[in-house]
Amino acid sequence: MLAKGRLAPTILVPTLLMGLGGYLISFAFSPEYTSQSVVMIEDQKVPESMVQPLVSTDYTARVSTLAQEIQAESKLRPMLRLHFPEKSPDEVKEMIDTIRANMSVEPVPSELLIGTTGKEPNTSSFPGFYVKYTAPNASEAQLVCNALTALMVDENARQIADAYIGTNEVLNRGIEDAKNNLERLGSRLRDREKPRRSKSENPAPEDEVLTIDYAFAKKQYESLLAKRAEADLTVIMNNSAFGERMFPLQAADLPGASSFPNRLLFAGIGLVAGLTLGVALAVWTKLRSKAIQRETESVNLP
Secondary structure: OOOHHHHHHHHHHHHHHHHHHHHHHHHHOOOEEEEEEEEEEEOOOOOOOOOOOOOOOOHHHHHHHHHHHOOOHHHHHHHHHHHOOOOOHHHHHHHHHHHHHHEEEEEOOHHHHHHHHOOOOOOOOOOEEEEEEEEOOHHHHHHHHHHHHHHHHHHHHHHHHHHHHHHHHHHHHHHHHHHHHHHHHHHHHHHHHHHHHHHOOOOOHHHHHHHHHHHHHHHHHHHHHHHHHHHHHHHHHHOOOOOOEEEEEEOOOOOOOOOEOOHHHHHHHHHHHHHHHHHHHHHHHHHHHHHHHHHHHHHOOO
């Protein structure tokens, strides 16, 4: 029978060898470094019942949309030209594809921002987000991550400004049309009232309908004026400390170690694989030893 002392090397040797092998294999992969920044979102401080926001407050969807929009070539190419002027057009195109594959955005749990800022950032379930970028070296990862963060913050501000311009243009056209309609109805109403006053006649049904149309047109005109005033107030609020704020809370860090390959993970996988192989070898060896022992005993029988 195989001695117990011989089982230990059978298990230990492949475990150590494959653990070392997994660690060494990790050096065959090019290292990658991941940098991340933290962007905070603060809700507007004026209640929505008083001033409606111009853009969606569904931050999860909005941040996801922002991340997709800044990956457009029209956004990334100028940024890369600024930070990597030595790159050729083909290299810039390759970097654009690389950014799209290696950029990610993840929500930041509320409790983490509370611990960072010392106060509740807002009442939403999406108080902020990480911008992460992975590159072949640490400095490039940090540079691109900071640039992508700035693009997202600037794109959000641009969309809010565009929303105001678009809303204002629509309201101005609506106000002009409503004003012209109100003046037209008012003129018709006055023209019909003059002969009726001189003859002391009662209002005709058509006059009553015209009066109702005029009152409705007046309410519509006043409603549009109120909406434009609210839009103007929203712009004033966004340009002050009372509007929504999206800003970098922490700049992109400089990675101190590679995020891939995880050498300890490779070594751990090797150890597990080696241990599994060692146990299998030990079991097989023990079973084989018993089989040989039985054959020997049967041959030696008288």
